[in-house]
Amino acid sequence: MEQLLPDWAPNAHPLIIHFPIALWLLATLFDLLSVIKPDNWLKKTVLSVYSLAALSALAAFLSGSQAIDEVAIPFQGEVTAGKHSDWGHYTLYFFISYAIIRLIAFWKRWDKIKLVTILLLLLGFIGSGMVAKTADLGGKLVYKYGVGTKK
Amino acid sequence: MIKSNNSILILLMVLIFLAVSCSQRDKKDATTEKGESEMSNDMHGQAAEHDGHMSEDAKRHHDMGSMQMSDGENMTWNPGNGSDYKMTNDFHFIIGSEENINPRVIQSDSGDKILQLTANGSPSAFVFHQAYGNVGMATSVDVKGFEGTLKLIHHAENADNYEFVSINAGNMKLGRIVNGKENVLDKGNFEAGDEWINLRLSAAGTHFKGYIGNETITHGHGDKMKDGYVGIMLDGTGIVSIKSLGIVKLEDE
Incomplete structure (x- = not known):
């Protein structure tokens, strides 16, 4: 696996983390459009993108768990590292649970009910907030404490 | 008409969400700056006495x-x-x-x-x-x-x-x-x-x-x-x- 990494990358985590952020935000945008203007194709797209976001969050979580013990963290960055790790856990659990709920809702056709679609969209926004918080802490680790900037 | 009302409601909710997120962010930035400044003071001369724990x-x-x-x-x-x-x-x-x-x-x-x-x-x-x-x-x-x-x-x-x-x-x-x-x-x-x-x-x-x-x-x-x-x-x-x-x-x- 390490041979596949570019020279500058200390581990796979920085290459993977952008996927759950981008995919989840894209999914909520499509979700918003699908609530405003319901469309079967759009609903399937939303479901697919949320599912892909959850899978990429799992990959980000696994690579992060490996990376945290491989990089040098200055003492003052330890609290942020711990919080980043905690929020990574919460976000992963939320994304996986949410993707499962969306699949069930699609299968049971609950997503035809307007109130359900609005509630699901609101939950999607909460997911966006969670991934933003995790990303914010990760960015602080890199840009404030220099974690992972040297191989 | 109902559809249009729903759309307005959703857009309003999105705007509220964004506004709340931005205000939280501002508040957090202010707190962090204060915390960092206090920490910097501590580390530059008062670290051994700063939190009242000293016996x-x-x-x-x-x-x-x-x-x-x-x-x-x-x-x-x-x-x-x-x-x-x-x-x-x-x-x-x-x-x-x-x-x-x-x-x-x-x-x-x-x-x-x-x-x-x-x-x-x-x-x-x-x-x-x-x-x-x-x-x-x-x-x-x-x-x-x-x-x-x-x-x-x-x-x-x-x-x-x-x-x-x-x-x-x-x-x-x-x-x-x-x-x-x-x-x-x-x-x-x-x-x-x-x-x-x-x-x-x-x-x-x-x-x-x-x-x-x-x-x-x-x-x-x-x-x-x-x-x-x-x-x-x-x-x-x-x-x-x-x-x-x-x-x-x-x-x-």
Whole structure:
């Protein structure tokens, strides 16, 4: 696996983390459009993108768990590292649970009910907030404490 | 008409969400800046006195101790001056006493002052007078002449309640003693070598780590414990040399 990494990358985590952020935000945008203007194709797209976001969050979580013990963290960055790790856990659990709920809702056709679609969209926004918080802490680790900037 | 009302409702909700997010962010930035500025003040001259945890004993001895501020971030302890050095200026014992470790300050060939402890087999633990919550510790130790376990202890209340990172012949253990019962959070191995060992630990919230140099050897998780003392515990026989002991109060955001 390490041979596949570019020279500058200390581990796979920085290459993977952008996927759950981008995919989840894209999914909520499509979700918003699908609530405003319901469309079967759009609903399937939303479901697919949320599912892909959850899978990429799992990959980000696994690579992060490996990376945290491989990089040098200055003492003052330890609290942020711990919080980043905690929020990574919460976000992963939320994304996986949410993707499962969306699949069930699609299968049971609950997503035809307007109130359900609005509630699901609101939950999607909460997911966006969670991934933003995790990303914010990760960015602080890199840009404030220099974690992972040297191989 | 109903559809259009729904759309307006959703757009309004999105706008509220964005507005709340932005205001939270502003609030957070202000708090963080304040926290960072306070931390910077602490580290530039008031680290030993900043949070009211310092005991009367510590205050009495503060001027006599060997605490030094090094690079504006760390508080570093180095052994005091030769023959009249008293360990109790800087530490107090929660297990055993000075007689169990016979402390003396020597000078290395390079001129560094070194605290040399000769352990007689009875466990002893000495800690700084100040209590800490989230904390980082770093020490430079030589254990070549020591047979037994050296522990960096933190969140220490007494002999039966503390957390530790221990080393014993290339094995590291991360854990805690609660009401006298040991709970090991992680174990690891490292190459001991013949040189000074840079042993480090961090306790940040529920995350605990033990390092040799910059390499993470142990990493475990557990409930956050009450603030407590930090120091060193020896359980074994032989000579342990300590060049320095650095302590960093890890700030919450």
